[in-house]
Amino acid sequence: MDKLLEVKNLTKVYSLGSITSRIRITATDNVSFYIKPAEIFTLAGESGCGKTTTAKMVLSFEEPTSGTIVHKGKPRAKNEKVWFTQGVQAIYQDPFGTFNPLRTVDRYFFETVQNFKLADSRDTAVTLIDRKLKAVGLSYEEFAGKYPSEFSGGQLQRISIARALLTDPVLLIADEPVSMVDASLRMSIVNLFKKLKEEFGMSVLYITHDLATAYYVSDRIAIMFRGNIVEMGTVEEVLMNPRHPYTQMLRDSIPEADPKRRWRGRVNLNETEYEEYLKQGCRYAGRCPLVMDICRQEAPANIQVGDVLVRCHKYTESVMT
Numbered sequence: 315m316d317k318l319l320e321v322k323n324l325t326k327v328y329s330l331g332s333i334t335s336r337i338r339i340t341a342t343d344n345v346s347f348y349i350k351p352a353e354i355f356t357l358a359g360e361s362g363c364g365k366t367t368t369a370k371m372v373l374s375f376e377e378p379t380s381g382t383i384v385h386k387g388k389p390r391a392k393n394e395k396v397w398f399t400q401g402v403q404a405i406y407q408d409p410f411g412t413f414n415p416l417r418t419v420d421r422y423f424f425e426t427v428q429n430f431k432l433a434d435s436r437d438t439a440v441t442l443i444d445r446k447l448k449a450v451g452l453s454y455e456e457f458a459g460k461y462p463s464e465f466s467g468g469q470l471q472r473i474s475i476a477r478a479l480l481t482d483p484v485l486l487i488a489d490e491p492v493s494m495v496d497a498s499l500r501m502s503i504v505n506l507f508k509k510l511k512e513e514f515g516m517s518v519l520y521i522t523h524d525l526a527t528a529y530y531v532s533d534r535i536a537i538m539f540r541g542n543i544v545e546m547g548t549v550e551e552v553l554m555n556p557r558h559p560y561t562q563m564l565r566d567s568i569p570e571a572d573p574k575r576r577w578r579g580r581v582n583l584n585e586t587e588y589e590e591y592l593k594q595g596c597r598y599a600g601r602c603p604l605v606m607d608i609c610r611q612e613a614p615a616n617i618q619v620g621d622v623l624v625r626c627h628k629y630t631e632s633v634m635t
């Protein structure tokens with residue numbers, strides 16, 4: 315099978331605290347998944363589960379503690395920064411944070427065109443920029459000479475997508491792209507992902523708290539909890555027929571993204587988070603309504619249930635029989 319991107323056993327350990335009381339946080343723990351060409355793959359889960367850390371490693375903003383990232387069949391070398399030119403682009407949660415309020419947004423576009431040598435004259439640059447803006451439902455005339463504050467959050471998020479499209483990426487990484495956009499406009503943004511997939515064969519790594527948009531737009535989904543992927547499969551199977559007790563809980567009530575938490579990450583953990591990271595067995599055992607003795611002792615392995623991968627002792631053979 316064709317894989318556009320594959321991450322294998324991606325682990326990131328952060329050390330927190332002072333010299334006297336160091337704590338090691340496994341922000342991602344052996345995370346493995348792949349993304350196919352022209353596929354929307356979603357990482358979902360509550361705040362702090364490791365979604366952004368995963369994205370940062372894929373984008374080379376963070377070096378993994380261990381594990382490999384394979385892009386178009388080629389493993390990424392340590393500290394390799396060529397991902398952007400190789401067709402991976404990213405958009406983030408806060409479109410207002412992406413653009414300097416004192417610069418007109420078109421300058422960013424012309425800069426990208428120049429940096430990547432995408433056009434040989436101003437006219438061809440404008441044509442290219444207009445084409446990318448039209449792909450997201452805007453146009454060059456509507457945007458030329460304007461400052462970020464002259465756009466709504468939804469428009470600005472479209473503009474950041476258009477900018478990402480300038481280099482014809484094969485993969486767009488979108489980290490909470492709709493959490494700061496009005497609920498009424500969220501669907502129109504995620505609809506764009508579908509359109510980019512269908513019309514240009516682009517793939518999207520969609521990171522979200524919002525299972526409604528995830529269900530609507532994704533082909534496959536991975537549910538993360540405290541650094542582990544606890545369930546992964548087609549979005550239909552995982553969200554309509556959740557196997558893992560955490561997925562079942564999430565489906566019934568998913569906390570909203572916290573807009574104060576930014577891409578750069580936050581380093582203060584609350585008590586529950588600490589405890590869950592330090593757990594011996596399953597990290598979800600403390601909250602799980604179906605907890606068994608074994609859950610507190612042994613971390614569950616990945617178990618294949620039909621087409622879905624589930625990390626839960628409920629599906630371990632010895633427990634089931």
Ligand SMILES: Nc1ncnc2c1ncn2[C@@H]1O[C@H](COP(=O)(O)OP(=O)(O)OP(=O)(O)O)[C@@H](O)[C@H]1O
Pocket residue numbers: 328329330339341359360361362363364365366367368571572575578579580581582583587
């Ligand atoms: N630079 C850092 N130094 C130390 N710990 C970090 C750092 N970045 C993230 N973490 C910790 O790693 C864990 C995973 O964080 P991450 O930002 O990946 O979660 P997330 O799923 O993206 O959360 P959110 O939905 O709130 O964006 C958290 O416990 C976080 O506090």
Ligand SMILES: [Mg+2]
Pocket residue numbers: 365366367489577
């Ligand atoms: Mg995040």
